[in-house]
Amino acid sequence: MTLSISLTVNGVRTDVAIDDPRVTLLDLLRERLHLTGTKKGCDRGQCGACTVLVDGRRINSCLALAVSHDGAEVLTIEGLASGDRLHPVQAAFIDNDGFQCGFCTPGQIMSAIGLIAEAETGDDPERIREAMSGNLCRCGAHVGIIEAVLDARNRLAEDERRTA
Template sequence: MNQDDDAGPNRWGVSRRNFLGGSLAAAAAVTPLTTGQVEAAGAASALTVDGVAQVTVRAAVNGAPVTLRVDPRATLLDTLRERLDLKGTKKGCDRGQCGACTVHIDGQRVLSCLTLAATTTGRKITTIEGLADGDRLHPMQQAFIDHDGLQCGFCTPGQIMSAVAMVDDEGGADSDDEIRERMSGNICRCSAYPRIVDSIRDAQQVMR
């Protein structure tokens, strides 16, 4: 294509020179954004990540008030581990089948991998890090140590959190068989179940 062809009209009667000139004129005619509009646009972008609007969560975590902006799809498990650095809550199956991620919400045991962080506003969340009273371990934590109720330890935080809620919130168990039944949602891949039952049986006597 030569210079004349470039400047001349095409089959639609529009030349490149005329098109560019019209575009520049249209751009120049756009009203500039005011300072307030720029600030509003910046604030709006801060409320989204990758195009997803964030939500504000205000909750108490281990007794401390926490305010976070989170993706509405984020699980409580990932929020605790990645945003609050509370790594005691373990990611096991990530499907609600193993119990390793058990935490308390308002005293009740829940699977944090199946709980959206956005649903916890106004709630009290307790993780394994929040059970001890300073340097004094919770009776359930101490019982797991005394009875060696663990092997690899990966499932232990979830086992302890589930057992504490089972005693405090649900009234405990009256027999070893009942302990096994009510703790059946917490899997120990190392099969340390006899010592886990011993730990819970003795701890609930102290807790009661």
């Protein structure tokens, strides 16, 4: 049985034929659409490396069945930068040394973008730490990651204030 679904991935509408309903959104992105920026760290929703935005919300793509997301808008790490211009969160991760090995980084960045959109932490580092706790990092880059999120969040808030 082949199911056909339609996804908008990084702004591009894509029709995908799924020959196996077991395919998760993560495996669809990585193994079938070859968007390998999204990582598989645990495949069980326990590490956050696979975080993507679906319809604007950060979720674990490893625990999402692809066929169940017919019609969804998916944003992955590959869809953030516009040309040579990095998304402010990406730039902040470089500036604040918010990673070491880089494997959890796409998930951390997507999660940070989701967090900023949720607008619940303000600039309180404690709330940011709590809200980023679904993204594990084994290298121990936590300090830089939280500084990066705070930095990017403040920059974006400032931009918003100016344009308002």
